Amino acid sequence: MPTTSVHTDPEELTMTLVAEFPVPVERLWAAFADPRQLERFWGPPGFPATFTSFDLRPGGVAHYRMTSPENERFHALWQVSEVDEPRRIAFRDLFSDAEGTVDDSLPASETVLSFDTVDSGSRVTVLTSFASSADLDAMLEMGMLDGYEQAFGQLDTVLADLREYALGRGTVTEIVDDTHVVITRAFAAPRRLLWRAHTEPELMRRWLLGPDGWEMTVCENDLVVGGSFRQAWAPVGDTEGEAFGFEGENLVIEPERRMVTTERMTGAPFPANVNDLQFDEAEGVTLMTLRITYPDREQRDMILATGMTDGMETSYQRLEREVLSTTA
The missing domain is CATH 3.30.530.20 (START domain)
Known part of the structure; x- marks a missing residue:
């Protein structure tokens, strides 16, 4: 299991996941910068992601959906604010409808992906911030913490030479x-x-x-x-x-x-x-x-x-x- 830690901070209104992999940081970055690789793990088993658009640059938008085994579709998008290859990606993660219109009734979050070189290879830190404790609690009730850990548990296979x-x-x-x-x-x-x-x-x-x-x-x-x-x-x-x-x-x-x-x-x-x-x-x-x-x-x-x-x-x-x- 690549995840080394995953926890929430109710005072700071954040959720943090840290995972390490035995690959160069450039290889780890590529898994997040290529939508075909990203959709292989951005979603827990049984709810894989499909990215229908992907503009990874400041001001760009990436639309995706997660599909359950019962064919329920959950739509969301990234509003990208910062890209510093191969070190950092920042975006606002929002729920939407099938046409890409933001659903303001559901919690929004700010996510920063940080990539670092470590002795064993590379590390990604996922820091997700919420505007209120109610938003954080709502996402925890929706299973976001377990979903993150399960999703990143699939990343080893994506990074491997098949x-x-x-x-x-x-x-x-x-x-x-x-x-x-x-x-x-x-x-x-x-x-x-x-x-x-x-x-x-x-x-x-x-x-x-x-x-x-x-x-x-x-x-x-x-x-x-x-x-x-x-x-x-x-x-x-x-x-x-x-x-x-x-x-x-x-x-x-x-x-x-x-x-x-x-x-x-x-x-x-x-x-x-x-x-x-x-x-x-x-x-x-x-x-x-x-x-x-x-x-x-x-x-x-x-x-x-x-x-x-x-x-x-x-x-x-x-x-x-x-x-x-x-x-x-």
Whole structure:
């Protein structure tokens, strides 16, 4: 965890986060100055940011939104007041509506990002100031403190060279808590191809099969928010096993970037999971992150015990071999 401290000061009406990373200060600065890198961590897991405009200079404005797994959108903007590369960025952070009009009914804040060289690499200090204790309390109640810490917990991956960090590691499953699991896999391919491979039936049938000896018999998806999908598999030849399938609803569709769906096994008496699938590309390498929300620990453990990770890795190796290496 890169965060070394995070605290509030009710007397000064401030919130401060300090985090250190084993990279030069210029590399750390670049993660905040490039909107494509910034949106990979400016928002806690499950609420990623999308910057729709980004003018990082004094007097400039950056518009962004955070989208929940239920497709709720929370809009905000930066009014940039100071930029001193690679040492300091200051801006006013304001809530807005979808058109970018400031919402004065919600708390505003002043944020200063300071970047320093330290023995271990570099440090960023995030100092956020509020006009009143009521504004500070309101943001704390909205979860801003935890949100900051969770957001900055993602920055290590953004700063890493994905070829060294993730390629060759295969499918990695991390149990976050009783109801959340995060699965990551890196591919030496652009994310547009990964998106196609996850959404175009003719491509999906070539790789989304799990162990050898199975075929995908149904692959249907109304790829819009509120649309439904259905997938089914059956054994081929002498392969043992029974046909099965999954179905669900699309909650968020952001082409080439993010897809959130519910998912339940067809005919099974279990509540649905929520799958939050995201693709992030850097220098020709795409990191796929799948965040699964289970209804309870029992269902989480039951599904993990099926050998899900190994089955996914078999499919991803087939994806690399049968689709990514042959599709332009």
